[in-house]
Amino acid sequence: MALTVVSLGGPVAPEGEQMLRAAGVISLHTGAYPAKAEAVDLLASSGADAIIVPNVERIDQDLMTASAKLKVVAKHGAGTNDIDLAAAKALGLPVLAAVGANAHSVAEHALMLMLALIKDVRNQDAYVRAGGWDKKTYCGAELRGRTLGLVGIGMIGRALAAMVQPIGMTTISYDPFAPAAAFGPHVRKVDTLDELLAQSDVVSLHCPLTPQTHGLIGKREFELMKPGALLINTARGEVVNEPALVDALESGRIAGAGLDSFAVEPPANEHPLWALSNVIVTPHCGGVTEEARRQVSLMTVRNVLAFLRGDTVDQHCFATR
Template identity: 60%
Template sequence: MTTTIVTVGGRMAAEGLAMLENAGVECISTGPYPTKPEVMALIDKHQPEALVVRLVELVDRDMLAASRSLRIVAKHGVGTNDIDVAAAKELGIPVIMATGANAHSVAEHALGLILALTKDFRRQDGHIRNGLWDKKLYAGRELRGQKLGLVGFGLIGQILARMAASIGMRVSAYDPFAPDEAFAGGVTRAASLDGLLAESDVVSLHCPLTEGTRGLIGKREIALMKPSAFLINTARGEVIDEPALILALQVGRIAGAGLDSFAEEPPQASPLWKLPNVLLTPHVAGVTEDARRAVSIMTSANVLAFLRGETLAQNLYAKV
């Protein structure tokens, strides 16, 4: 009997698909952001042993229960907020992630946003395109000596900390769950989120989306930041109260923001689109060609190993 895997939200990279197909697995895929009826129909028809989750609003209980053969759900990445992990646990279906596969890509993207904002690239590019050559309008500054505050200090935060330290930034991180041994290379542990926000020249978010982090950065928290500070988000859009951020940017309460994720994706038209002190990217920090290949290979390898009854690393499993 053929083993079948359904990918929800777009095909995996060719290298990952090849691993599965060479193992005799039939691979079926929806397009990006499919509707629930589309997903339900595909699962009902093919009764897959595994679901791979890419670009989708939510894989809910109905989808999880639609295949009587389902044994594993694999996130093509690390954030599992688009999977009803609690329902999966109740149904006895483990959820795994591709932990670490795209961490370097996300850290580089965050650094790119920091550099672009600090060096005033967007405004300067606009001036040139509009025929304006006036160096007095340049508002760039050096990162050397500036303080980078990281909210969340897992693998992505740790990689970014090393990058930032190498160009002379002082780095502090707030993460009540990070072990003490993670704080090395001159990174200081912030005693509180409020203190980190008040002291940092750049705040970069690297925490997962949980009920504890939803709306973590709101009106009160933004008010604690320096007026000259930048806010970077390559985590999940819901970690920030978007209306509060928009207002703060409109009135100059903070200097700017670099956003790769949004509360609604794909997002509807927003006042953010018109703000000159904002850089926007469409949730692509972790999907460079290199990262997408690495995530697909890790996801395929983990799914195959699980279906063969092999033991996987404990930190690959999502927790409720």
Template identity: 70%
Template sequence: MTFTVVSLGGPVAQEGEEMMRSAGVTSIATGPYPKKDEVIALLARHQADAVIVRLIDRVDEAIMKASPRLKVIAKHGAGTNDIDVAAAKRLGLPVLAATGCNAHSVAEHALALMLALIKDLRRQDAFVRGGGWEKKSYQGHELRGRKLGLVGLGMIGRALAGMVRAIGMSVVAYDPFAPDDAFAPDLPRIAELETLLADCDVVSLHCPLTEQTRNLIGARELGLMKPGSFLINTARGEVVDEPALVKALEAGTIAGAGLDSFAPEPPAADNPLWNLPNVIVSPHIGGVTEEARREVSLQTVRNVLALLRNEEVHPRYFVRG
């Protein structure tokens, strides 16, 4: 039997496309952020067996029902906030995610944001480009000896913990859903988020976006952080109350923020964050290095092909609704 797979938001990496061609799969891709009615028409016309979700506002029940042959929805990545997982469950459609495939890449990006902030790289770069060469005013610091607080202890958080310990940081984590064996003597569990916020020099967010984590970091939480601390967000923009963050940064409540995600995306051209010197930003690319994109694509395609062929898929790739 031949299968049709539709990638919403662009094709997977070349190696993934080649894997599908070798398996006799018809692969179709839309452009970024296709309109809902266009997606429904496309899935119905081609009778898609599988959907790979890349760049689309949301895959809802109407889209899922567009093709009676649809057997699986696969996220090209780990976060599934752009998929109505509850609707998929009602329809009996498994949702898969390439869990962990870009964990190292995101962890490295979080570390890069931390280093850029504490070394004041944004302003130093502009200073030298503007003809400056004065070292006396530089007030950079070291991460060594400081404490990192992880909010969320999945594969990304654990990878980042290993990286920062190597440069002399201590690490604690808050994750009410992580099992006890995820923690260790050099990575202790913090029972309350408030305790972690008040005690850490850097707070890095690695939790999924759920109704419980939406605006998890707001004015109250930012007020608990140390005045010299940094907030890093490589998770989802909606986890942070962005207006509250702007106020905290303007007031000096915290020293700075490194942001790879925003709400909404793309952010507005007049976002007030752009005017703040104590912020460094990137366009949600922490998990899309060439290496990570390739591995995410390959694992996504492996998962889709295995499920379509009624072969075993590792339980860690199934998203629980």
């Protein structure tokens, strides 16, 4: 009997779908962010052997028990905060993640946000579109000579550190869980988050969302940052206390923020960040370039197929076993 894989939140990339078909797998999918009842019905009616999770509100116990045949849950990406890992572990369901598949894309996105902020791209674009052309009003600066502080030195952080070295930035990082080898020759390890915040001109977040990192950057942390510092968040929105961020931006405590993720997605139309000219926002798309989506899909599908066949899966891809 053919295996069935259900993707909750849209199909994987065409290359991934082709890999599933070539393996004789029945591949089904919902639209983006399906209603829970729709997802439960599809999982139950199809007798899914595996769930792939691109875009869904949350994978909870109800979804994980909808199909009696379910053997594995795979995140179409690296972050698994939208999956109830405790429930999965209690059910004996392994959870896989495509660790590192979109690291380069996210690192490029963080660099783009840094450059857009320091070069004042948003405001200059609006100024020219409105008929302005007085270069004496320009207040852009350079990244050269500044210090980048990475909160987290995983694959994304390491890729970003390599990208800013030719620009002339100094890079430091705080990551209490990383081995010494992760920092490499161009990143100086600091022992505390406070130390990193006090020294950095740009603070870029690359840590996972855990109970320990929820609200990691709040009022106290913003007060420790340099006046004129920039905050970049391509991690998870909940790592930052958004009301404290708004206060820091409005008061001028920090100079700007580049945000690709938010505590609630999509954010409300009346979110106070929208009124601030020192903020650049994107819709949590840093890791979904065409190239990254293809790599994430291929890694996710390979992992799922390997697991279902009883083949070896890289241990780093297991969020739970």
